[in-house]
Amino acid sequence: MAASSSTGALVAAALLLVLIGSSSATLAASDDDDAGFPPPLASPAGPPRPAPRAALPPVSIPRKILRPPGTNSSVFEARRPARIDEGCAGAEDIAIYQARTMVLPSGVPAYQVDVINQCIGDGCAIAGIHVRCGWFSSVVLVDPSKFRRVRHNDCLINGGKPMRAGEVVSFLYANSFPYRLSVTVATCVDPDTAAP
Template identity: 35%
Template sequence: MACFRIRLSAAAVVVVTMLLLQACSEVSASSSPPQRQHQFRKMLSVNASSMPSSGGVGRSAEPLELEECSQDLLEVSQINAPSMAGGMPTYSVGITNTCIDCLVCDVHIACGDFASNDVIDPDKFRRLGFNDCLVNGGRSIEPSFPVSFQYGNSFPYPMTVASASCDCN
């Protein structure tokens, strides 16, 4: 009977030890800092000459040329601002480059038949024609620094990015 008790105690010690190890590994995993996910924007081109003959995919070190920037790199926000004297509604607009490590330039906004009762600095926002407004005089927009302006009108104009360029040399 004594031999049975020793085996039972040894088995209990093994089970308790395993449970403690599992609990410790779960605690250490949850207390470690969260893994930061990096967003890489550099794209590498793949061509037939850089592919190994073994059938795997090879990549050349040349950046892929972009014909046109993604509209997703720009964010257009528009909010109500304090009204002008006389009660004319005023709107505040911000156009932001959301790309962390790239410049965006030659930004055109689809702006309908845009008009404003306020004078807007044409270097910030200028209507070129119907549904075509130029942002920042065509110059580059730095990451996270919005080009902002206010305009006054009886209603807000819908504004969306029509085109942009990432080739800002």
């Protein structure tokens, strides 16, 4: 019985040696099999990246102060150093606000326009207010004493009559789009001699 167990151990050891030898031969053969093929490609690194830029020193940009056309700086600053001072400044004192109010039964939108004389003080009557208005037209009638087109891109506010300090002229117009309205000309007049 002892002889058969030692023979079985020898057979197992021999079999183990054969397996170890064949696996190392297989590994060596597998290394040789790849010898005829190119190595696998590496994953792409992406496009080349530019080199980082050096930080630029801060640049001082001179400030530009906008002034009404036709005024030199000394006259403008002496006459109106701040927007809250008293005194008439003509077109600067006229503000135009407009907003969509409703849609007419025909489907055309309507717009409410308020033209305000924002000047404060006693001598703040402004007359002859002309506005850029393109080819202004309206589906509903606009009171011509409040707003009327004189020619292309020129409309007259309040029939050219003066607007006193704080006065508001309002009107409604209807069109498929709003017009951009901006003051082009406005003249300060003496409120005592201006017609009411």
